[in-house]
Amino acid sequence: MIAGEKIGFTVVEYGNSRKIEACENEYRNLMVLINDQVYPEGFGECGGQGRCATCMVRIEGGDVSLLSERHRNEESTLGKKGACSANVRLSCQILINSLLNGATVYIEE
Numbered sequence: 161m162i163a164g165e166k167i168g169f170t171v172v173e174y175g176n177s178r179k180i181e182a183c184e185n186e187y188r189n190l191m192v193l194i195n196d197q198v199y200p201e202g203f204g205e206c207g208g209q210g211r212c213a214t215c216m217v218r219i220e221g222g223d224v225s226l227l228s229e230r231h232r233n234e235e236s237t238l239g240k241k242g243a244c245s246a247n248v249r250l251s252c253q254i255l256i257n258s259l260l261n262g263a264t265v266y267i268e269e
């Protein structure tokens with residue numbers, strides 16, 4: 161099996177930043193990675209169905225196309241939470257790939 165490309169980005173939770181390195185598609189999605197490496201409380205409660213919005217993150221930097229790829233019910237779930245900013249996403253809808261390289265991911269309260 162060929163190892164995927166290395167992806168590097170930063171996750172910030174309550175002002176604490178952590179450098180993350182992962183291989184492309186090492187995790188099912190960004191929510192699973194954050195739960196495994198940062199373990200914020202109550203994060204990703206619906207298990208990645210795009211319904212609970214507890215996995216909401218704000219993304220700075222990285223590839224701008226990352227911010228235009230909303231999936232499935234992401235738009236309506238974020239809308240219900242009043243999150244209309246283009247750089248707010250559900251981390252369960254974000255794949256671990258090169259679009260994340262160099263990004264800073266802020267865990268939204």
Ligand code: FES
Pocket residue numbers: 191203204205206207208209210211212213214215216237250251252253
């Ligand atoms: S885990 Fe529930 S919306 Fe992402």
